[in-house]
Amino acid sequence: MRETAQKKAGVFTPPLKSITKASMMVAMHIAKGRKANRQGKVAWVTSGFPVEVLSALDFYTFYPENHGAICGTAGQSVSISIEAENQGYSRDLCSYARTDIGALLSGRTPIKKIPAPDILVACTNICQTVLHWYRILAHHFEVPFILIDAPFIYDRAPAHAVAYVRKQIEESVPQMEAAAGKSLDLSRLREITSLSRMASQLWMEALERGKNRPTPLSAFDQFRLMAPIVEMRGTAKTVDLYVDLLVELDERIENGIGVIVHERKRLLWDNLPIWYKLDYLAEILGTHGIVLAASTYTAAWGELAEMFDPEHPFESAARTYLHPILNRSTRDKLLKMLQVCEGYQLDGVILHSDRSCKPYSIGQIDQRDQLINEYGIPALLLEADHNDQRAFSQEQITNRLEAFFEMLGV
Amino acid sequence: MITIPSRIDTIKKFKQNGGQVAAVLPIHYSRALLRAFHILPVEVWGPPNVPTGPAATHLQPYVCSICHNALSFLQQGGLRLADFIFVPHACDSLQGLGSVLLDYIKPTQPVFPIYIPRNTRPSDLEFLANELTQVYDRLAENSGWQPDERDLHACVDREELADHVLLQLHQSNRYLPLTNSEIYRIIRSREYLPAEEFTRVAEKVLASAGDTLRPGIPLLMEGIVPEPGDILETLTEFGAAVVGDDLASCRRRAYPASSRQDPFERMAERILKAPPDPTRGSSIQERVDFLAALASRTGAQGVVFYIVKFCEPELFDIPILRQELKAIGIPSILLEVDLNARLSQQIRTRLEAFMEMIE
Numbered sequence: 001m002r003e004t005a006q007k008k009a010g011v012f013t014p015p016l017k018s019i020t021k022a023s024m025m026v027a028m029h030i031a032k033g034r035k036a037n038r039q040g041k042v043a044w045v046t047s048g049f050p051v052e053v054l055s056a057l058d059f060y061t062f063y064p065e066n067h068g069a070i071c072g073t074a075g076q077s078v079s080i081s082i083e084a085e086n087q088g089y090s091r092d093l094c095s096y097a098r099t100d101i102g103a104l105l106s107g108r109t110p111i112k113k114i115p116a117p118d119i120l121v122a123c124t125n126i127c128q129t130v131l132h133w134y135r136i137l138a139h140h141f142e143v144p145f146i147l148i149d150a151p152f153i154y155d156r157a158p159a160h161a162v163a164y165v166r167k168q169i170e171e172s173v174p175q176m177e178a179a180a181g182k183s184l185d186l187s188r189l190r191e192i193t194s195l196s197r198m199a200s201q202l203w204m205e206a207l208e209r210g211k212n213r214p215t216p217l218s219a220f221d222q223f224r225l226m227a228p229i230v231e232m233r234g235t236a237k238t239v240d241l242y243v244d245l246l247v248e249l250d251e252r253i254e255n256g257i258g259v260i261v262h263e264r265k266r267l268l269w270d271n272l273p274i275w276y277k278l279d280y281l282a283e284i285l286g287t288h289g290i291v292l293a294a295s296t297y298t299a300a301w302g303e304l305a306e307m308f309d310p311e312h313p314f315e316s317a318a319r320t321y322l323h324p325i326l327n328r329s330t331r332d333k334l335l336k337m338l339q340v341c342e343g344y345q346l347d348g349v350i351l352h353s354d355r356s357c358k359p360y361s362i363g364q365i366d367q368r369d370q371l372i373n374e375y376g377i378p379a380l381l382l383e384a385d386h387n388d389q390r391a392f393s394q395e396q397i398t399n400r401l402e403a404f405f406e407m408l409g410v
Numbered sequence: 411m412i413t414i415p416s417r418i419d420t421i422k423k424f425k426q427n428g429g430q431v432a433a434v435l436p437i438h439y440s441r442a443l444l445r446a447f448h449i450l451p452v453e454v455w456g457p458p459n460v461p462t463g464p465a466a467t468h469l470q471p472y473v474c475s476i477c478h479n480a481l482s483f484l485q486q487g488g489l490r491l492a493d494f495i496f497v498p499h500a501c502d503s504l505q506g507l508g509s510v511l512l513d514y515i516k517p518t519q520p521v522f523p524i525y526i527p528r529n530t531r532p533s534d535l536e537f538l539a540n541e542l543t544q545v546y547d548r549l550a551e552n553s554g555w556q557p558d559e560r561d562l563h564a565c566v567d568r569e570e571l572a573d574h575v576l577l578q579l580h581q582s583n584r585y586l587p588l589t590n591s592e593i594y595r596i597i598r599s600r601e602y603l604p605a606e607e608f609t610r611v612a613e614k615v616l617a618s619a620g621d622t623l624r625p626g627i628p629l630l631m632e633g634i635v636p637e638p639g640d641i642l643e644t645l646t647e648f649g650a651a652v653v654g655d656d657l658a659s660c661r662r663r664a665y666p667a668s669s670r671q672d673p674f675e676r677m678a679e680r681i682l683k684a685p686p687d688p689t690r691g692s693s694i695q696e697r698v699d700f701l702a703a704l705a706s707r708t709g710a711q712g713v714v715f716y717i718v719k720f721c722e723p724e725l726f727d728i729p730i731l732r733q734e735l736k737a738i739g740i741p742s743i744l745l746e747v748d749l750n751a752r753l754s755q756q757i758r759t760r761l762e763a764f765m766e767m768i769e
Binding site: 088093124127131136145152164167331334358370 | 470472499506509512513525529720727728
């Protein structure tokens with residue numbers, strides 16, 4: 001144990017203080033959730049839902065995906081998933097969904113208590129999985145289920161798709177109001193939209209500090225800092241957190257402090273994190289002088305910041321929530337990777353082929369091939385699963401990573 | 411004995427008459443819209459038993475065999491007679507396949523993605539009508555042809571008649587003097603026969619319906635597609651009569667008629683009012699009710715969930731569907747298959763045991 005700590009001390013600089021602050025915010029949000037059913041109304045919501053309307057109606061928002069990630073980092077996702085599998089849910093289903101359904105059926109969770117929903121809201125802009133998953137929840141809880149269907153963008157979003165999403169958001173308001181027991185205050189919605197825009201801009205600015213050499217912020221840090229932008233994006237606290245983060249990052253940049261002591265190579269991470277192996281991956285990369293300076297995943301909550309328009313909250317929400325990376329073409333994702341590789345001066349890409357996330361993963365084989373063959377960027381496809389450790393073969397992954405490192409010359 | 415023209419003969423004949431052909435991936439789209447442009451839709455549900463090496467260079471192993479086979483089939487020249495490729499959005503995997511086709515594989519034929527909404531609200535109808543209009547515009551631009559409203563309605567009329575006859579086939583299933591395989595071969599000829607030809611074939615079959623039940627223990631099938639096809643023969647062998655189904659390729663696409671004035675809204679409404687389907691966002695209760703009613707009407711004594719491995723839309727609902735069916739006294743069995751594998755001995759043994767249990 002001491003040896004590992006010493007090894008880490010020689011490899012990594014001290015962690016960002018903002019990570020502790022973000023963890024505290026999440027812990028407080030979870031603690032608030034334990035009393036949420038007594039104090040107000042609760043919405044279960046997907047990470048890509050236009051949450052601003054729910055916030056304006058004072059819902060406590062619970063994110064099953066984030067809960068799944070918490071179970072994953074706590075090392076409990078497999079044992080909780082098994083509870084779902086024992087009830088007939090296939091291991092081929094998304095491991096977030098299995099974790100969530102397992103928690104629902106067994107009552108097991110590392111956060112002690114999950115508030116029951118008064119309403120379920122999902123948006124298909126991240127995957128179709130959430131549609132099927134939330135239909136199960138709707139059947140179980142017998143509460144209203146609102147779906148915002150976001151047509152996939154193969155090329156450019158047609159006007160009728162934007163109009164469709166906008167209409168759905170507007171039409172869902174009366175249902176949300178009925179569940180909330182109050183009316184939507186448009187000025188509050190504008191204020192929250194403004195905070196969402198600000199938080200997303202700050203988040204993106206923070207990610208872009210990763211362009212510095214050495215990078216003061218790794219993708220692993222981003223994974224630990226992202227929960228507030230996902231589940232508390234329309235709040236002043238989140239804005240404050242990322243303002244503080246920027247100050248902290250700028251201090252590091254000024255003092256030439258990077259995430260790792262000797263930065264030799266810089267890579268891009270594509271797809272969801274492998275939540276239960278963050279430390280292992282950080283360490284194996286770090287000990288080779290490699291830092292993950294960017295991630296396509298964490299940028300998803302920042303790159304659309306400019307689309308938020310507080311003066312036109314519905315229209316802008318429609319555009320914003322139609323365009324997450326997961327709802328855009330495989331070609332678009334490749335272009336995004338190329339842009340990041342150039343902007344952040346990266347030496348290669350690790351594409352996590354995540355068996356639990358088909359919309360993110362399909363296309364990666366061609367993306368990898370094009371990165372290597374068309375653009376001369378070293379790229380590695382790593383087979384795993386974001387929340388199911390049974391799909392992670394550490395020996396095999398270590399071998400593949402080490403071969404990749406050799407190719408990178410480290 | 412009813413003779414059904416083969417796919418290849420149908421395609422050749424249609425082309426000889428000046429028409430074009432579209433290869434259409436699962437699940438929902440408007441046949442009428444394509445026919446208005448003299449395009450024959452020929453559906454690609456896999457097909458089964460295709461060497462899948464070519465697709466493995468684009469798709470991960472955890473993507474279903476419908477996508478792997480379709481892509482392999484395309485890459486091996488199986489779709490060379492197609493002038494267009496249509497990829498309706500049914501799930502994350504077909505979405506990915508559509509995107510990979512457009513972005514990387516770039517087949518010689520134009521690829522048309524189409525998004526099918528996941529609900530049945532007025533806004534969903536409006537969106538789908540707009541999606542279909544967009545396809546119309548592209549086809550019009552491509553062909554220089556602009557079918558008018560009357561042409562479009564005439565095409566919808568023809569498809570509605572074919573779907574009406576298709577529904578009758580489903581409903582008369584128990585009284586047809588045919589085997590499971592023969593009945594489903596006729597039902598599935600809707601995947602490629604022109605509507606008018608399908609109607610003729612199906613009406614002929616319906617005329618042979620008697621008033622005695624065909625032999626066998628009545629069962630329902632649930633899933634995407636009855637492939638590999640030996641499942642139907644195996645069920646016959648074990649004494650089962652498949653008297654109805656909730657299969658995406660079959661009963662879920664017996665589209666009802668629509669009386670809307672706008673032809674695009676009419677096409678859209680037919681799709682949105684089709685039987686419950688998880689890929690269109692139907693609630694689980696709707697699916698339970700549909701299966702229970704079907705079992706009650708057909709006298710089915712059990713349900714075979716015949717699932718293509720990795721099919722998320724199907725796999726999510728199965729535990730609740732099976733539980734609810736059990737609660738009303740209908741036993742079920744879950745079989746997971748790959749389109750390229752024949753039924754394993756293990757599956758045969760499980761099926762046999764299931765049949766014995768029902769008996």
